[in-house]
């Protein structure tokens with residue numbers, strides 16, 4: 093089969109790495125990809141939101157499966173573009189249509205879906221330009237901290253957690269009146285703060301059946317001990333020991349199954365991955381957000397734990413036969429540590445030489461912000477590479493990744509040394 097992956101991060105390198113292992117994969121392309129995906133297949137210079145060029149390429153190269161990595165092309169309707177085109181409608185698109193992708197693309201839409209299907213989530217209300225005064229008043233009725241969310245996609249930056257009422261009111265005005273996140277904050281969801289620990293849960297679904305994939309814990313803040321500003325994710329582990337059987341049973345019964353029931357009831361055209369961002373509050377799961385894709389860096393620990401052929405999984409998603417598929421998961425622990433550029437998530441320099449990345453033997457190095465220039469690797473993003481290790485204990489997996497994080501070298505390299513520490517007894 094010929095397969096095209098859209099995206100250019102560590103997640104897409106992990107997807108490419110996994111797909112490449114399948115004997116079913118004949119030719120693999122990644123658009124636009126990065127230096128890491130270039131090791132697994134052929135990178136092509138197409139922007140994932142350029143549907144016309146993507147469609148032309150798919151026709152020309154007789155692509156059988158299109159795997160959409162990031163959310164933006166999904167929310168903008170790439171699956172609809174394919175299903176509405178005579179020559180493209182037989183390509184298997186892994187990713188939901190734009191209406192279903194609103195589960196990620198609109199926080200207000202996701203919240204009302206959860207309420208309709210009685211899926212546990214924090215209480216909320218949404219406000220816009222016409223109801224700003226009510227929003228300011230509503231904030232008065234809540235206890236701090238205050239959670240303000242831009243309704244639309246805001247490159248992962250649209251959530252503000254404010255300690256004081258004044259700060260929250262001031263940001264609400266900035267979001268709505270001054271369009272702090274552009275049109276994404278024309279509508280703002282204000283919700284109750286949930287105090288607990290976060291967990292990323294994943295399923296693959298064909299819209300009717302689902303299979304559960306390994307769960308993961310993402311370490312989102314830049315500083316050790318979860319301090320400082322939020323990032324795209326500085327490290328990840330899987331499995332998560334606190335996600336024990338009774339907890340995961342609640343997740344299945346109260347969250348995954350009602351969500352699938354909702355997809356069916358609402359006639360959603362959903363074929364792909366669904367990511368539940370959960371908060372564990374004293375043993376009770378709540379949904380913080382839905383994402384309509386795999387996570388990054390979650391994919392970098394989940395995919396190495398899957399033993400089964402990934403292309404088979406994609407075929408079953410597309411053929412709506414996931415009920416006939418069983419995924420084999422390795423018992424090993426996986427840990428990934430993200431090497432970041434100095435200054436990230438603020439300003440940082442690009443184009444710095446990376447040394448020793450190819451000398452790592454006992455970990456998998458997934459490239460994120462890495463460019464190949466002649467024979468050298470250069471940094472090209474804030475998150476540069478994810479070093480994933482598998483081992484029989486979390487401690488061993490983390491320590492392998494840390495040893496290798498020390499070997500890879502570029503100016504100003506930064507990484508967290510405490511990934512997984514909270515879970516290691």
Ligand code: AMP
Pocket residue numbers: 214239248251283284285286287290312369380381
């Ligand atoms: P989101 O983009 O919805 O995942 O939000 C980004 C981050 O904000 C989450 O990963 C949480 O750390 C935090 N967050 C979001 N919603 C809440 C909430 N209701 N209570 C506490 N923290 C939250």
Ligand code: GLY
Pocket residue numbers: 310324325383386387388389390
């Ligand atoms: N790691 C969180 C995300 O991919 O949204």
